[in-house]
Amino acid sequence: MDILKNQIINGDCQEVMRQMPNNCIDLIITDPPYGDDTGYGWNNKKIKNNKNPLVNCQALVECYRVLRKNATLYNFTNWKHYPFLVEFIMKYTNFKIRHVIVWKKHNFGLGWAFRHQYELILVLEKGKPKYNLKNFSDVQTCSHINHDKENHPHQKPVDLIVKMLEHSSKEGDIVLDPFCGSGSVCMACEQTGRRWIGVELDEEWVGVAEARVVRL
Numbered sequence: 210m211d212i213l214k215n216q217i218i219n220g221d222c223q224e225v226m227r228q229m230p231n232n233c234i235d236l237i238i239t240d241p242p243y244g245d246d247t248g249y250g251w252n253n254k255k256i257k258n259n260k261n262p263l264v265n266c267q268a269l270v271e272c273y274r275v276l277r278k279n280a281t282l283y284n285f286t287n288w289k290h291y292p293f294l295v296e297f298i299m300k301y302t303n304f305k306i307r308h309v310i311v312w313k314k315h316n317f318g319l320g321w322a323f324r325h326q327y328e329l330i331l332v333l334e335k336g337k338p339k340y341n342l343k344n345f346s347d348v349q350t351c352s353h354i355n356h357d358k359e360n361h362p363h364q365k366p367v368d369l370i371v372k373m374l375e376h377s378s379k380e381g382d383i384v385l386d387p388f389c390g391s392g393s394v395c396m397a398c399e400q401t402g403r404r405w406i407g408v409e410l411d412e413e414w415v416g417v418a419e420a421r422v423v424r425l
Contacts, residue, residue, distance in 0.1 A: 212229065212230075212233055212383065212406065213406065214383060214404040214405065214406060215395075215399075215404055215405055215406075216406060216407070217389060217392065217395065217407040217408070217409060217415050217418050217419055217422075218406070218407065218408045218409075219409060219410075219412050219415045220408060220410065221408075221410055222268055222271075222387035222388060222408040222410070223267060223268055223271055225387075225408045226268075226271035226272070226274070226275050226387065226408075227271060229275045230275070231274055231275065232275070232276070232277040232278060233275055233277070233383065234275045234276050234277060234280070234383055234384070234385045234406075235277055235280055235378055235382035235383050235384065236276075236280060236281060236282075236283075236373075236374070236377050236378040236382060236383075236384045236385070236403075237272055237276055237280075237281075237282040237283070237384070237385045237386070237387070238282075238283045238370060238373055238374070238384065238386055238394050239272075239282070239283070239284060239285070239385075239386045239387050239388045239389075239394070240284075240285035240363050240365055240388055240390065241264055241265035241268060241284070241285070241286075241387070241388045242261070242264050242265065242388070243262065243265070243286065243287050243289070243290045262290060262293065265284070265286070265290070265294060266294065266297045266298075266301070268387055268388075269282075269284075269297075269298065269302050269304065269333075270302065271387075272385075272387065273302055273303055273304060273335060275385065276335050276385075277335070278335060278336040279335070279336035279337055279338050279339070280334075280335055280336070280338055280377075281307075281332060281333065281334055281335075281338045281340075281377045282304065282332075282333040282334075282335070283310075283330050283331070283332060283333075283373050283377070284330065284331040284333060285328060285329070285330050285363075285365070286328075286329050286330070286331060287328060287329065288329065291309075291329055291331075294331070295331070298331075298333065303335070304333040304334065304335060305333070305334045305335075306331060306332070306333060306334075307332040307333065307334045308332040308347055309329055309330065309331055309332065309347070310329070310330040310331075310332060310347050310348070310349055311327050311328075311329060311330075311347065311348045311349070312327060312328045312329075312330060312349050312350075312351060312369060313326065313327050313348055313349065313350045314326050314327065314328075314350075314351070314352075315350070315351075315352065330349075338377065340376050340377060341375060341376050341377070341379075342372075342375060342376045345372065345376045349369060349372060351366045351368050351369035351372075352366035352368055352369070363390055364390060364391050364393060365390075365393045365394075366393065367393050367396050367397045367400070370393055370394050370396075370397035371397045371400065371401055374397055374398065374401050374403055375401065378403055380401070380402035380403065381402065381403070381404065382403050382404065383403075383404045383405070383406065384398050384403045384404065384405045384406070385405070385406045385407075385408075386405070386406070386407045386408070387408045388408070388409070388410075389407030389408060389409045389414075389418055390409060390414055390418065391414055391417045391418050391421060392407060392414075392417070392418025392419070392421045392422055394407065395407045395418060395421075395422050396421055396422055396425060399422055399425050400425065
């Protein structure tokens with residue numbers, strides 16, 4: 210298939226990526242389902258395919274193929290899924306794990322006894338990527354998303370994504386988000402002059418993501 214840049218595709222990301230040529234993507238930033246099989250927040254919002262913890266793992270095979278040599282993939286995860294995901298990557302993919310980033314939020318989330326205030330981001334490499342910033346910390350303090358009935362349960366702050374784009378890509382590069390949700394990666398790319406492709410299984414969130422990009 211031709212690379213459809215600056216477009217959100219409604220579909221299964223593995224099927225979409227199988228139609229893409231090898232080595233066609235300059236950077237991947239994504240937040241896959243974690244396999245929690247649970248609702249999120251006061252509104253008990255659901256994510257499609259969140260029952261299967263292998264969704265993230267299976268997608269990495271195609272991610273590696275479409276990612277160009279000497280490029281990076283930023284993969285959001287949580288503390289529960291992290292050990293399983295790391296084991297899978299080391300045993301069954303060709304990615305090298307370069308580092309793990311901690312995203313520390315300004316505010317803590319819902320819960321009791323131990324309230325959530327951070328998320329993890331695995332930095333995966335194909336080859337030997339170059340990084341642009343000299344002040345990129347492995348602890349990133351960025352916006353906390355105030356969730357309501359309308360936004361995606363895993364929505365990520367655009368300012369956090371912008372930092373990754375600036376560190377691991379240049380203007381005009383093609384950035385892929387295989388699990389684009391409500392489109393934060395797409396928005397960050399628009400703001401920084403990157404070309405982008407988003408893939409999202411849930412048609413409802415495709416509409417939300419397209420509307421957010423249009424409003425920029």
